[in-house]
Amino acid sequence: MTPFTVLTATAAPLIRDNIDTDAIIPSREMKSTGKTGLADGLFSPWRYLSPGGRDPDPAFVLNQPAYADARILLGGVNFGCGSSREHAVWALAEYGIRAVIAPSFAPIFAGNCTRNGIVPVVLPADAIAGIAAHGGAVTVDLPAQRVSLADGRAWPFDIGAEAKAMLLEGLDAIDLTFKHRADIAAFQAADRKARPWIYLGETKA
Amino acid sequence: MTGRRWRRKWRHDLPDPRTLFAKIWDRHVVASLDGGADLVAIDRIFLHERTGAAALNSLKAAGRPVANPSRVFCVMDHIVDTRPGRDDRTLMPGGQAFITETRAAARDAGITLFDVTDPDQGIVHVVSPELGIVLPGCTLIAPDSHTCTQGAFGALAWGIGSSEAEHAMATGTLRLARPKTMRVTFTGELAPGVTPKDMMLALIARHGAGGGKGHAVEFAGSAVEALDMEGRMTLCNMATEFAAMTGMIAPDEKTFAWLDGRRYAPGGAMLAAAVAEWRTLATDPGAAFDAEIAIDAATIEPMVSWGTSPEHSAGISGAVPIDAPERPLAYIGLGPGQPIGGTPIDAAFIGSCTNGRLSDLRRAAALLKGRHVAPGVKALVVPGSMAVRRAAEAEGLDRVFTEAGFEWRMSGCSMCFYAGGESFPAGSRVISSTNRNFEGRQGPGIRTHIASPETVAASAIAGRIADPRDIAA
Numbered sequence: 280m281t282p283f284t285v286l287t288a289t290a291a292p293l294i295r296d297n298i299d300t301d302a303i304i305p306s307r308e309m310k311s312t313g314k315t316g317l318a319d320g321l322f323s324p325w326r327y328l329s330p331g332g333r334d335p336d337p338a339f340v341l342n343q344p345a346y347a348d349a350r351i352l353l354g355g356v357n358f359g360c361g362s363s364r365e366h367a368v369w370a371l372a373e374y375g376i377r378a379v380i381a382p383s384f385a386p387i388f389a390g391n392c393t394r395n396g397i398v399p400v401v402l403p404a405d406a407i408a409g410i411a412a413h414g415g416a417v418t419v420d421l422p423a424q425r426v427s428l429a430d431g432r433a434w435p436f437d438i439g440a441e442a443k444a445m446l447l448e449g450l451d452a453i454d455l456t457f458k459h460r461a462d463i464a465a466f467q468a469a470d471r472k473a474r475p476w477i478y479l480g481e482t483k484a
Numbered sequence: 485m486t487g488r489r490w491r492r493k494w495r496h497d498l499p500d501p502r503t504l505f506a507k508i509w510d511r512h513v514v515a516s517l518d519g520g521a522d523l524v525a526i527d528r529i530f531l532h533e534r535t536g537a538a539a540l541n542s543l544k545a546a547g548r549p550v551a552n553p554s555r556v557f558c559v560m561d562h563i564v565d566t567r568p569g570r571d572d573r574t575l576m577p578g579g580q581a582f583i584t585e586t587r588a589a590a591r592d593a594g595i596t597l598f599d600v601t602d603p604d605q606g607i608v609h610v611v612s613p614e615l616g617i618v619l620p621g622c623t624l625i626a627p628d629s630h631t632c633t634q635g636a637f638g639a640l641a642w643g644i645g646s647s648e649a650e651h652a653m654a655t656g657t658l659r660l661a662r663p664k665t666m667r668v669t670f671t672g673e674l675a676p677g678v679t680p681k682d683m684m685l686a687l688i689a690r691h692g693a694g695g696g697k698g699h700a701v702e703f704a705g706s707a708v709e710a711l712d713m714e715g716r717m718t719l720c721n722m723a724t725e726f727a728a729m730t731g732m733i734a735p736d737e738k739t740f741a742w743l744d745g746r747r748y749a750p751g752g753a754m755l756a757a758a759v760a761e762w763r764t765l766a767t768d769p770g771a772a773f774d775a776e777i778a779i780d781a782a783t784i785e786p787m788v789s790w791g792t793s794p795e796h797s798a799g800i801s802g803a804v805p806i807d808a809p810e811r812p813l814a815y816i817g818l819g820p821g822q823p824i825g826g827t828p829i830d831a832a833f834i835g836s837c838t839n840g841r842l843s844d845l846r847r848a849a850a851l852l853k854g855r856h857v858a859p860g861v862k863a864l865v866v867p868g869s870m871a872v873r874r875a876a877e878a879e880g881l882d883r884v885f886t887e888a889g890f891e892w893r894m895s896g897c898s899m900c901f902y903a904g905g906e907s908f909p910a911g912s913r914v915i916s917s918t919n920r921n922f923e924g925r926q927g928p929g930i931r932t933h934i935a936s937p938e939t940v941a942a943s944a945i946a947g948r949i950a951d952p953r954d955i956a957a
């Protein structure tokens with residue numbers, strides 16, 4: 280995973296509430312069992328003129344020249360709700376989005392972001408409106424937990440310590456957890472005695 | 485919290501009262517991680533064919549075996565064909581590869597697979613409880629947002645992404661920040677004709693689709709206790725539509741009776757030992773939640789959605805709000821202030837992990853018996869599992885549905901969502917017993933109204949959105 284520290288980039292406003300993962304990547308765009316080849320399908324219901332087509336809808340923000348190089352997305356409340364498909368985040372990442380700024384996120388989506396190098400930044404709706412109105416480059420500073428504009432305005436944001444560390448260092452969570460192998464083995468040995476019904480399948484063969 | 489705990493111990497030397505959620509969470513903490521997260525043991529993992537191959541193949545490519553294959557299950561449900569006589573072929577373009585690749589990966593990993601033509605096949609959240617795979621007090625995850633359904637058993641069950649599924653399979657754990665807790669108490673009694681689906685739509689309509697954000701939500705109160713297990717599953721199913729991490733209900737005698745004799749549940753002396761532990765799981769009197777909501781169940785009427793989020797829902801005798809936002813209305817083709825009842829429909833769908841169980845089918849069939857769907861309405865019913873289908877056929881429900889003009893399908897997710905395969909005719913207005921009314925959820929341009937199976941049945945007969953209470957069953 281690509282580490283994230285500080286990013287200054289164009290932020291595309293897509294400020295609608297409850298943007299769901301079906302809109303970010305419709306199920307019909309998940310054409311293979313892999314994690315790639317998804318950027319084309321990103322926001323396809325809005326980005327293209329016809330379902331399944333590839334003619335850009337000029338009204339859609341990412342199709343506008345001013346936002347062609349956007350790497351930050353501004354969203355509405357409950358961003359990423361709906362299906363748990365991680366493809367939504369893979370599609371965003373493949374397209375080049377590295378941070379999404381929204382007043383709130385669906386929990387599964389936010390977790391998927393931090394595992395794929397995208398920072399889910401929670402800011403109040405009025406701050407997001409201010410950033411959108413400003414229109415210039417936006418800086419997301421993860422170590423300082425701060426979003427700022429060239430005009431000096433800045434907003435602090437909260438992010439979990441674990442999510443922050445994983446994003447900053449681009450860590451693989453599985454490797455981190457393997458450091459606890461002994462704890463896991465000890466837990467399971469004790470638990471097998473305490474709650475044998477959880478482990479029934481191991482003996483059934 | 486620390487202060488409160490200290491005071492109690494000092495005063496009474498009693499254990500701190502804990503919530504159902506806290507009891508399960510605390511029991512599963514393997515280690516505390518830097519930064520306040522916990523390493524939490526995962527008891528059960530469920531995969532499906534839409535994302536199963538991706539997770540299993542990615543693990544394999546990284547040289548990481550599945551740590552506990554006997555506790556990992558996989559089912560083919562999302563894109564399988566639901567027309568009788570089906571095989572691996574599916575109407576979704578390219579869909580067959582998802583089925584064949586998931587099958588190969590599941591076999592390779594040594595996990596239990598419920599395959600397309602298996603008698604146990606069905607929707608993941610229907611199959612798992614049917615087979616006794618979910619148990620009270622267990623942690624269960626699946627890369628599917630409606631995994632919260634299974635919290636109805638007093639389990640901690642929630643949806644995750646593919647990376648977390650890989651992590652859980654490789655390590656038997658997940659790294660998690662402890663969520664906040666919320667209790668939603670439904671006091672009093674439901675009025676006749678009002679169902680758990682209506683309870684959830686009312687909750688989300690009143691408190692917003694983000695109302696439960698990130699919380700582990702416990703459903704409690706007399707109206708919840710009165711529900712049977714299937715109703716409880718419907719309730720917990722839509723916790724994700726409330727942006728909650730999960731929904732859960734304290735296990736009770738109904739829960740234990742349901743599990744007795746199920747294939748993967750304990751039996752005999754081990755069941756007795758398990759039940760003894762499960763009885764201790766319920767939230768202690770006086771336990772504190774981070775948030776509380778109370779709703780008088782008697783104030784709820786049958787609900788129907790009018791927009792493109794479950795929060796866009798109203799009572800069937802109500803109307804689209806005067807101040808409804810433009811975009812959802814433009815999509816759904818209704819105007820502000822327009823009454824919801826009476827809106828003509830093109831299609832009716834009964835099924836899904838929300839409302840595709842035997843009791844759902846029974847209640848819909850009771851309204852349909854001796855009646856027929858309105859001319860021009862396409863209607864289909866898709867049982868939540870093949871076991872549901874067989875049980876329904878044994879009662880003759882299939883004949884009631886087909887005689888009423890419904891198609892009677894094999895089990896699967898079917899037209900609950902659109903993957904590029906089967907859909908309704910373009911632009912159709914569909915009344916559906918499913919859980920999501922998002923733009924395009926059931927197909928490009930399809931306008932979905934979510935409601936209870938009763939409301940779907942009544943509307944199918946009327947050809948327009950109709951109140952099931954107006955039909956004497």
Ligand code: SF4
Binds near residue numbers: 628
């Ligand atoms: S029935 Fe619908 S909501 Fe349930 S698991 Fe299948 S696609 Fe998801």
